[in-house]
Amino acid sequence: MKRTYPMLTAEEAAALVHHDEVIGFSGFTPAGAAKVIPTAIAANARIQHAAGRPFKVGVITGASTGPSLDGELANADAIKFRTPYQSNKDLRDSINAGKTHFFDMHLSLLPQYVRYGFLGELDWAIVEAADVSVDGKILLTTSVGAAPTFLTQAKRILIEVNSRHPKELLGFHDIYEPQSPPHRRPIPICNAEDRIGTQRVWVDPKKIVGIVESNREDEVKEFTPVTDITTRIGEHVAEFLAAELRNGHIPKDFLPIQSGVGNVANAVLSAMGAHPEIPRFQMYTEVIQDSVIDLIQQDRCSFVSGSSLTLSNSVLQGVYDHLESYRGRMLLRPQEITNNPEIVRRIGIISINTALEADIFGNINSTHVLGQKMMNGIGGSGDFTRNAYISIFTCPSTAKGGNISAIVPMCSHMDHSEHSVQVLVTEHGVADLRGKDPRERASAIIRNCVDPSYQDLLWTYFKLTENGHTPQSFRSAFAFHETFLQSGDMHDTKF
Amino acid sequence: MKRTYPMLTAEEAAALVHHDEVIGFSGFTPAGAAKVIPTAIAANARIQHAAGRPFKVGVITGASTGPSLDGELANADAIKFRTPYQSNKDLRDSINAGKTHFFDMHLSLLPQYVRYGFLGELDWAIVEAADVSVDGKILLTTSVGAAPTFLTQAKRILIEVNSRHPKELLGFHDIYEPQSPPHRRPIPICNAEDRIGTQRVWVDPKKIVGIVESNREDEVKEFTPVTDITTRIGEHVAEFLAAELRNGHIPKDFLPIQSGVGNVANAVLSAMGAHPEIPRFQMYTEVIQDSVIDLIQQDRCSFVSGSSLTLSNSVLQGVYDHLESYRGRMLLRPQEITNNPEIVRRIGIISINTALEADIFGNINSTHVLGQKMMNGIGGSGDFTRNAYISIFTCPSTAKGGNISAIVPMCSHMDHSEHSVQVLVTEHGVADLRGKDPRERASAIIRNCVDPSYQDLLWTYFKLTENGHTPQSFRSAFAFHETFLQSGDMHDTKF
Numbered sequence: 008m009k010r011t012y013p014m015l016t017a018e019e020a021a022a023l024v025h026h027d028e029v030i031g032f033s034g035f036t037p038a039g040a041a042k043v044i045p046t047a048i049a050a051n052a053r054i055q056h057a058a059g060r061p062f063k064v065g066v067i068t069g070a071s072t073g074p075s076l077d078g079e080l081a082n083a084d085a086i087k088f089r090t091p092y093q094s095n096k097d098l099r100d101s102i103n104a105g106k107t108h109f110f111d112m113h114l115s116l117l118p119q120y121v122r123y124g125f126l127g128e129l130d131w132a133i134v135e136a137a138d139v140s141v142d143g144k145i146l147l148t149t150s151v152g153a154a155p156t157f158l159t160q161a162k163r164i165l166i167e168v169n170s171r172h173p174k175e176l177l178g179f180h181d182i183y184e185p186q187s188p189p190h191r192r193p194i195p196i197c198n199a200e201d202r203i204g205t206q207r208v209w210v211d212p213k214k215i216v217g218i219v220e221s222n223r224e225d226e227v228k229e230f231t232p233v234t235d236i237t238t239r240i241g242e243h244v245a246e247f248l249a250a251e252l253r254n255g256h257i258p259k260d261f262l263p264i265q266s267g268v269g270n271v272a273n274a275v276l277s278a279m280g281a282h283p284e285i286p287r288f289q290m291y292t293e294v295i296q297d298s299v300i301d302l303i304q305q306d307r308c309s310f311v312s313g314s315s316l317t318l319s320n321s322v323l324q325g326v327y328d329h330l331e332s333y334r335g336r337m338l339l340r341p342q343e344i345t346n347n348p349e350i351v352r353r354i355g356i357i358s359i360n361t362a363l364e365a366d367i368f369g370n371i372n373s374t375h376v377l378g379q380k381m382m383n384g385i386g387g388s389g390d391f392t393r394n395a396y397i398s399i400f401t402c403p404s405t406a407k408g409g410n411i412s413a414i415v416p417m418c419s420h421m422d423h424s425e426h427s428v429q430v431l432v433t434e435h436g437v438a439d440l441r442g443k444d445p446r447e448r449a450s451a452i453i454r455n456c457v458d459p460s461y462q463d464l465l466w467t468y469f470k471l472t473e474n475g476h477t478p479q480s481f482r483s484a485f486a487f488h489e490t491f492l493q494s495g496d497m498h499d500t501k502f
Numbered sequence: 503m504k505r506t507y508p509m510l511t512a513e514e515a516a517a518l519v520h521h522d523e524v525i526g527f528s529g530f531t532p533a534g535a536a537k538v539i540p541t542a543i544a545a546n547a548r549i550q551h552a553a554g555r556p557f558k559v560g561v562i563t564g565a566s567t568g569p570s571l572d573g574e575l576a577n578a579d580a581i582k583f584r585t586p587y588q589s590n591k592d593l594r595d596s597i598n599a600g601k602t603h604f605f606d607m608h609l610s611l612l613p614q615y616v617r618y619g620f621l622g623e624l625d626w627a628i629v630e631a632a633d634v635s636v637d638g639k640i641l642l643t644t645s646v647g648a649a650p651t652f653l654t655q656a657k658r659i660l661i662e663v664n665s666r667h668p669k670e671l672l673g674f675h676d677i678y679e680p681q682s683p684p685h686r687r688p689i690p691i692c693n694a695e696d697r698i699g700t701q702r703v704w705v706d707p708k709k710i711v712g713i714v715e716s717n718r719e720d721e722v723k724e725f726t727p728v729t730d731i732t733t734r735i736g737e738h739v740a741e742f743l744a745a746e747l748r749n750g751h752i753p754k755d756f757l758p759i760q761s762g763v764g765n766v767a768n769a770v771l772s773a774m775g776a777h778p779e780i781p782r783f784q785m786y787t788e789v790i791q792d793s794v795i796d797l798i799q800q801d802r803c804s805f806v807s808g809s810s811l812t813l814s815n816s817v818l819q820g821v822y823d824h825l826e827s828y829r830g831r832m833l834l835r836p837q838e839i840t841n842n843p844e845i846v847r848r849i850g851i852i853s854i855n856t857a858l859e860a861d862i863f864g865n866i867n868s869t870h871v872l873g874q875k876m877m878n879g880i881g882g883s884g885d886f887t888r889n890a891y892i893s894i895f896t897c898p899s900t901a902k903g904g905n906i907s908a909i910v911p912m913c914s915h916m917d918h919s920e921h922s923v924q925v926l927v928t929e930h931g932v933a934d935l936r937g938k939d940p941r942e943r944a945s946a947i948i949r950n951c952v953d954p955s956y957q958d959l960l961w962t963y964f965k966l967t968e969n970g971h972t973p974q975s976f977r978s979a980f981a982f983h984e985t986f987l988q989s990g991d992m993h994d995t996k997f
Contacts, residue, residue, distance in 0.1 A: 188850020193688035355683020379970025475874025485976035
């Protein structure tokens with residue numbers, strides 16, 4: 008089947024890409040990311056740079072990718088601009104040094120930004136696939152992300168056909184792309200498991216200029232294990248949700264769960280799975296992590312809809328070894344659908360996301376370390392939290408061995424305002440912010456969530472500033488941060 | 503017809519309401535707000551207080567109301583808590599003095615918060631109506647807001663039947679309440695003019711404990727006239743939109759407009775109406791102001807959907823005098839529908855809202871004067887901007903005769919993060935922030951939007967802090983605000 012398309016080496020494919028072009032790469036997390044072609048583009052960039060020629064490309068993806076895409080291109084100084092999300096150390100360094108323009112955006116918006124032309128023309132879609140038919144039907148691998156939009160919008164297409172992924176993945180994807188206004192219709196998902204699209208992405212086969220063979224593994228990092236602190240956060244979340252079930256705020260059959268990425272998210276899912284009062288539940292989330300596979304195997308999660316299977320290699324192999332047992336229990340969708348405000352609000356998602364920093368009024372910093380340095384990006388957190396049935400943010404109450412309080416007088420950067428944050432949870436407890444004014448929120452957060460060693464300091468700040476609807480002091484709002492920069496310990500703060 | 507319900511005086515109705523009860527009042531802006539009963543409740547509160555008895559009630563509305571509701575109850579110190587929005591001076595003073603708990607929330611969320619029980623039980627719905635049938639069908643007046651939810655959720659109902667509003671309003675409302683998850687279905691609006699509900703609110707007539715007659719006018723304030731500055735802001739917005747039409751970013755038939763409330767919004771609508779390249783357009787907005795009626799009369803606006811007819815008394819009388827000519831050209835909907843993220847995103851609204859303060863990175867303060875004092879609330883701005891096709895914020899570049907720059911190093915309070923702000927417009931020009939990283943955004947905003955007298959200061963701040971993805975200085979972020987508090991003029995800022 009594939010013989011009708013030119014078979015290229017990665018180097019031949021990379022040579023087709025020119026300076027200043029804009030590329031949409033597959034990948035939503037390292038899962039399903041293009042690998043061999045971007046690495047070859049980076050190698051070509053180094054050759055061009057050595058010859059004194061400029062070579063930088065615009066890099067658009069679904070979300071983060073792996074070292075062979077973001078890492079290689081950043082190291083080769085080959086990225087002109089990058090959107091919408093990243094999590095690669097080398098790329099992050101380049102962004103924070105002001106060398107790479109990074110446009111941090113809500114993941115649900117990326118595909119429509121591309122369609123509307125807000126990011127300019129897309130020269131290339133470079134996409135990993137498990138299979139391609141002669142008539143241009145592309146079977147994606149472990150993620151969907153924004154690949155369907157890149158494939159339909161790009162002028163030309165290069166495909167990495169990765170033999171590591173079985174063709175039996177056919178049926179695990181649900182490809183649907185909304186029309187642009189004024190022609191858009193309701194997205195007909197009323198339940199996490201509703202199937203609304205095609206199994207493959209359909210493109211004009213004439214746009215496919217070549218295929219490169221690959222058998223590279225996804226570059227998913229193993230998460231560090233659950234700790235005492237993350238376990239306690241997980242237990243608080245599970246107990247809060249059980250109490251909401253008891254008091255009738257959550258319907259008896261429960262509601263679909265969205266859970267962020269990382270160790271705290273793993274601990275939360277594990278605690279929910281273990282809680283006797285929480286019924287078997289569905290997930291409508293972004294990233295399907297190892298812990299979700301555990302829940303499916305335990306039959307605690309009845310169905311998961313996501314945009315990527317971000318699994319460690321051994322867990323992914325386990326899924327592939329028993330693929331038929333997962334059929335009908337999971338679906339991979341475009342990020343425009345997994346994260347869509349319309350669906351999130353309609354089906355009543357309970358969202359659980361991690362904060363980098365929170366303030367005593369319930370505002371959240373998801374992106375910037377000490378206000379300046381980009382960590383990864385806002386990702387899907389805004390898509391979910393703004394529209395959730397109940398929006399929960401979690402974080403350990405301290406960092407750096409206790410020298411940083413994750414809860415401060417004022418966030419050093421703000422991504423989610425108080426209006427999108429309904430519950431804050433640390434290892435110390437739960438602050439339910441619904442219906443509370445800023446002073447009441449501050450009291451609940453300091454009392455229930457702040458580490459005891461920082462409570463007096465935060466009460467001092469709060470009392471110092473007590474006037475107006477939202478008490479604050481311009482002089483002292485960042486005293487915690489300034490003290491940390493000076494002494495290395497926020498405990499040394501003096502107001 | 504009305505004779506089947508007990509006819510009460512306002513005082514008799516007010517006497518039914520007890521201390522500590524929670525009331526949902528009609529009103530979205532002063533339009534359609536309950537008037538005679540809340541004033542009588544305030545009078546009763548004063549009597550109770552004079553007798554040494556406690557008397558405070560929880561006050562939930564659609565949005566702001568008029569002096570006879572928020573003003574009277576605040577002056578009588580009779581409000582236990584208030585949500586979701588207000589714009590009354592006396593109530594604002596009480597909130598900022600910490601005497602009234604005010605929960606500032608996205609207006610689209612209020613009805614579902616009430617239904618989900620997140621705000622506790624609703625003892626009363628007190629609603630203005632143009633008519634009530636014996637079988638419990640209530641014809642609302644100049645607003646819908648959250649009245650349908652209050653009527654269906656409250657234990658008991660009191661109705662002010664206001665003879666000032668004609669019964670021929672039947673057909674101008676479209677009442678639709680979504681089901682709660684997991685039973686919610688798509689809201690079937692694909693076009694601003696789609697009708698999806700009933701003409702009246704249907705309630706169990708047994709819940710209606712009494713009717714009070716009224717003929718009080720809506721207490722809508724006249725807006726101050728358009729100025730040179732607001733005219734220029736309007737022209738910049740209109741020209742930006744015309745350019746987006748020309749370059750194909752906006753479809754040829756245009757997209758529905760959402761416009762905030764106030765003088766800048768009036769100027770923007772006026773400029774759009776006058777621009778030769780902007781076609782006749784629809785509006786899908788929250789508040790229908792006088793300027794929208796002008797556009798309808800000029801046939802520049804072909805249809806308007808909103809939650810309230812917030813018209814000055816003379817303009818409202820003009821509409822009533824020719825009501826049939828407006829039939830089929832306007833529709834009043836619940837705020838949960840006018841502001842619904844699902845619809846906003848689907849139909850591709852162009853949102854135009856006013857900022858109180860912006861920062862050089864494109865973050866917006868919509869609510870807090872100098873970070874502490876609540877002005878009105880976030881209102882619907884978050885509902886629209888987050889989901890808009892293009893989200894525009896406008897503001898005059900300075901305030902207080904130039905002593906305040908509306909654009910500062912860091913917002914003193916943040917309601918809308920950079921992620922929800924695509925275009926910033928002042929009288930000086932337009933900053934298009936799409937696809938730009940924080941440094942690029944700062945350059946565009948300082949160059950195009952900041953008042954020339956503040957440009958050097960903001961460049962100094964920007965250069966002072968140039969490291970990281972989002973340059974900022976903890977020490978100087980609020981230097982503008984601190985200087986203003988000290989000298990009364992932000993121009994005196996020293997970094």
